[in-house]
Amino acid sequence: LRSELGHAERLSLVGQMAASITHEIRNPMAVVRGFMQLMREKSPSSLDHYYKIVLEELDRANGIISDFLSLAQNRIVEKEECHLHDIIHDLSPLLWADANLRGQSIELKLSEHVPDMQLNSKEIKQLLLNLSRNAMEAMEDRGVLTIETIAAADNVELRVSDTGPGIPKPVQDKLFEPFYTTKAKGTGLGLALCISIAERHNGTIVVDSEEGRGTTFAVVFKNAPHG
Ligand code: ADP
Ligand code: MG
Secondary structure (H helix, E strand, C coil): CHHHCCHHHHHHHHHHHHHHHHHHHHHHHHHHHHHHHHHHHHCCHHHHHHHHHHHHHHHHHHHHHHHHHHHHHCCCCCCEEECHHHHHHHHHHHHHHHHHHHCCEEEEECCCCCCCEEECHHHHHHHHHHHHHHHHHHCCCCCEEEEEEEECCCEEEEEEEECCCCCCHHHHCCCCCCCCCCCCCCCCCHHHHHHHHHHHCCEEEEEEEECCCEEEEEEEEECCCCC
8 A cells, every 4th residue: 555655645644544543532531531520529629639630631631632633734724814913912811821820921022014914823823822832931930931023025023032041052953853852741742833834834933042041933934025
């Protein structure tokens, strides 16, 4: 069978298998989660801590499955004319809540010249969330997350910067590989997903990092002239 299939066909077969397997895993997981919540309500509060962990880990596993699915499918996504800043503003409350819990803050520096672009807002939200989460996870309290937009003649940049420890040069080459992580509870899928989302939007991601000072991930959307 293998020899009869071209590269693209094999890829889409992997995508289809990933989709059906994740579907088959998600259903029983949803049932487990539902009953787990019922059991939590009927159990003594001394067990609450364990239920909390079980539920969190189920959600984490679900998140990994979602990320893996979006990676394996590399599907064609629907885009519509929308504004990057609307997406940033939509996500802001969530990011602020996260930053507050960590004692960190967020700065927005949004260019007035960013035009409407062809975007899949759900994907761009995911991209911004992944980059921002990484930034926050890299910083101590009092760290500052900066989200910046820059409009040039033929591209638009979305920059996510942190005041964290920076990334050593040899590590910078591995960041985007699926499953590369330096975190105990990391999946290593966040940045791999970011790259594929950027590519689906005719964009690239550039890392600029200085040890001890911080890191900037710049998503460059090409061919987005402002008018
Ligand atoms: P995960 O967050 O699950 O580890 P990612 O693909 O999102 O997976 O990131 C891969 C690795 O890249 C991280 O484990 C971390 O070592 C590194 N990294 C990503 N963003 C930053 C950042 N802003 N500062 C320092 N290291 C980072
Ligand atoms: Mg991550």
